[in-house]
Amino acid sequence: MALIETMTPIERLNAAVDLKPVDRVPICPLMDFFAARQQGVPIAKYINSDQLCEEVYERTYEQMGGWDVVFSAGRLEPILFSHAFPVRMKLPGIELAEDEVWQFDEKECMTVEEYDYIIQHGWDKFFWGKYLPRMIPGKRAGFVGQVTTIPHLIQSERQQIKEIKKWARRGRPVLMPASIGHPFEVLSAARSLTEFSLDQFRRPDKVIATMEAMAPDIIALGKRKANATRIPRIMMGAARGSTTFISPKQFEKFYLPILKQMVDAFAAEGITPLLHHDSDWGKNLPYFRELPARKFILELDGMTDIFKAKELLGDHVCLMGDVPATLLKLGTTEEVTAYVRKLIDVVGKGGGFILSSGCGIPIDARRENVQAMIETGRTYYPHQN
Amino acid sequence: MTQATNGELAHALVQLEEQHVATLVSMQLAGGVAPVIILAEMRQGMTEVGNRFADGTYFLTELIMAATIFGQAMKKIEPQLTGEGSSEGGDVVFATVKGDIHNLGKDIVVAMLRSAGFRVHDLGVDVPPERIVQKLNETGAGLLGLSALLTTSFDSMKATVQAVEKAGLRDRVKIMIGGGPVDERVCAFVGADAYGHDVQDAIGLARQFAALEV
Numbered sequence: 001m002a003l004i005e006t007m008t009p010i011e012r013l014n015a016a017v018d019l020k021p022v023d024r025v026p027i028c029p030l031m032d033f034f035a036a037r038q039q040g041v042p043i044a045k046y047i048n049s050d051q052l053c054e055e056v057y058e059r060t061y062e063q064m065g066g067w068d069v070v071f072s073a074g075r076l077e078p079i080l081f082s083h084a085f086p087v088r089m090k091l092p093g094i095e096l097a098e099d100e101v102w103q104f105d106e107k108e109c110m111t112v113e114e115y116d117y118i119i120q121h122g123w124d125k126f127f128w129g130k131y132l133p134r135m136i137p138g139k140r141a142g143f144v145g146q147v148t149t150i151p152h153l154i155q156s157e158r159q160q161i162k163e164i165k166k167w168a169r170r171g172r173p174v175l176m177p178a179s180i181g182h183p184f185e186v187l188s189a190a191r192s193l194t195e196f197s198l199d200q201f202r203r204p205d206k207v208i209a210t211m212e213a214m215a216p217d218i219i220a221l222g223k224r225k226a227n228a229t230r231i232p233r234i235m236m237g238a239a240r241g242s243t244t245f246i247s248p249k250q251f252e253k254f255y256l257p258i259l260k261q262m263v264d265a266f267a268a269e270g271i272t273p274l275l276h277h278d279s280d281w282g283k284n285l286p287y288f289r290e291l292p293a294r295k296f297i298l299e300l301d302g303m304t305d306i307f308k309a310k311e312l313l314g315d316h317v318c319l320m321g322d323v324p325a326t327l328l329k330l331g332t333t334e335e336v337t338a339y340v341r342k343l344i345d346v347v348g349k350g351g352g353f354i355l356s357s358g359c360g361i362p363i364d365a366r367r368e369n370v371q372a373m374i375e376t377g378r379t380y381y382p383h384q385n
Numbered sequence: 386m387t388q389a390t391n392g393e394l395a396h397a398l399v400q401l402e403e404q405h406v407a408t409l410v411s412m413q414l415a416g417g418v419a420p421v422i423i424l425a426e427m428r429q430g431m432t433e434v435g436n437r438f439a440d441g442t443y444f445l446t447e448l449i450m451a452a453t454i455f456g457q458a459m460k461k462i463e464p465q466l467t468g469e470g471s472s473e474g475g476d477v478v479f480a481t482v483k484g485d486i487h488n489l490g491k492d493i494v495v496a497m498l499r500s501a502g503f504r505v506h507d508l509g510v511d512v513p514p515e516r517i518v519q520k521l522n523e524t525g526a527g528l529l530g531l532s533a534l535l536t537t538s539f540d541s542m543k544a545t546v547q548a549v550e551k552a553g554l555r556d557r558v559k560i561m562i563g564g565g566p567v568d569e570r571v572c573a574f575v576g577a578d579a580y581g582h583d584v585q586d587a588i589g590l591a592r593q594f595a596a597l598e599v
Contacts, residue, residue, distance in 0.1 A: 201401060
């Protein structure tokens with residue numbers, strides 16, 4: 001029997017976040033490089049052009065029959081990305097071939113001494129005054145500076161707002177306007193994973209004081225982006241706070257207090273943080289009950305057991321995910337369909353679930369697998385009354 | 386020459402007491418304890434660190450700290466070692482495959498394998514198959530570890546395994562793979578012998594394959 005749709009995409013999304021019944025699960029794949037590859041646009045061109053990003057996404061959306069929620073509008077803006085995760089990168093068309101995806105080239109780009117500077121002046125002053133100038137072209141290869149300028153940042157935001165309005169006219173909400181970083185994630189990128197791991201043992205108080213000094217600037221940026229774009233959500237990209245990297249004990253000490261502070265600050269203004277949590281957060285899942293119920297979304301990438309997350313948090317937070325990258329590349333369409341059905345059966349039961357890829361769809365995913373993921377989401381919902 | 390230690394060094398390492406380990410190693414070397422004895426105790430400490438990782442007491446951050454402390458101690462101990470006891474586990478060639486420049490996972494596995502007594506030939510990142518084959522020939526290593534974070538690197542891993550086959554080395558070289566998205570499906574696709582989720586898996590596999598060699 002065909003599934004009867006009774007909700008609009010925005011109603012479906014809002015109901016899912018609010019843990020209320022839906023007519024079927026909302027679908028929101030994270031599709032960037034995959035879309036570029038589908039349209040034959042080399043990644044080097046794609047990441048440098050607002051217009052190409054828009055065209056490539058829209059064409060892929062049309063060809064695959066569309067979905068409910070547009071993950072993000074506009075291109076992944078390099079300065080904003082660096083504000084959230086200031087890692088050195090090797091870029092297509094510069095250090096890598098034209099059609100390769102960028103890769104992290106993680107090296108220390110903030111010194112131990114600079115903790116004191118941030119404690120005194122906050123994150124923004126360090127980021128704009130010290131970090132960005134360090135990354136300008138000619139000095140060294142990196143993400144920022146090679147592909148953007150500040151006027152371009154402003155232009156990108158205008159383009160983004162234009163796109164958001166365009167999608168709104170088509171009845172499609174955009175999930176989030178920008179990604180910001182928990183200070184722990186930001187410092188881990190700036191100091192490098194190895195150095196930052198050592199810092200947690202060698203100078204824990206300084207790390208905590210620095211994160212406390214950073215939080216207000218990061219929260220302010222998130223609020224500004226949500227207000228400027230009128231999207232009442234903000235993404236918080238994360239991986240380094242997961243149990244792939246740190247213990248629950250460290251999570252309690254270094255991560256949870258500021259996570260609470262940030263989620264509370266956004267919730268107070270009606271902004272829902274999308275906790276885009278890559279890697280394995282399994283042992284930390286119970287802590288998420290300490291965040292306000294139905295005031296955030298927890299997005300997982302296939303490394304955390306999402307079925308366990310449903311058991312522990314299903315009555316507390318909307319889960320999003322998590323068709324694994326490996327399955328989309330190497331699996332068969334039958335396997336993808338079976339996995340998505342299982343997600344909808346178990347994680348979708350009772351609402352509170354958004355179907356998505358586990359992090360981004362890999363550039364070399366099989367098109368028919370991505371189509372099967374979306375199609376199953378559109379047509380399969382056993383919980384409808 | 387003193388030939389015995391009291392376990393304080395291993396204990397300090399397990400507790401991740403960086404300064405304490407540095408002091409003890411310097412004191413023991415100055416006091417005439419044989420470097421090979423100190424090394425053995427450091428390895429004993431690292432084994433316990435690995436056990437704690439396996440049982441979920443320690444996580445990657447603790448491994449990085451322990452490996453750093455171990456590395457610092459080795460800088461003092463190694464010049465005084467006369468060859469004995471430095472690599473009991475055998476030779477391993479290790480690389481992040483061509484097209485992938487991620488080094489974090491590889492580096493920690495390499496550090497832990499070294500502390501477990503393996504002689505690791507770390508070729509770095511973005512390593513083409515022919516360089517890996519050349520190193521396997523050069524060292525006679527019976528084990529190859531390949532790391533990748535990107536799905537696009539699976540093809541590169543497969544090409545590396547094929548190059549090892551083509552060079553006629555596959556019978557004597559076991560191949561283990563690891564990295565974020567690597568699972569059983571990837572292992573089959575690539576044609577590797579085994580895959581690991583984390584550093585303890587890698588050490589377990591290396592030990593298992595080393596035992597097979599003997």
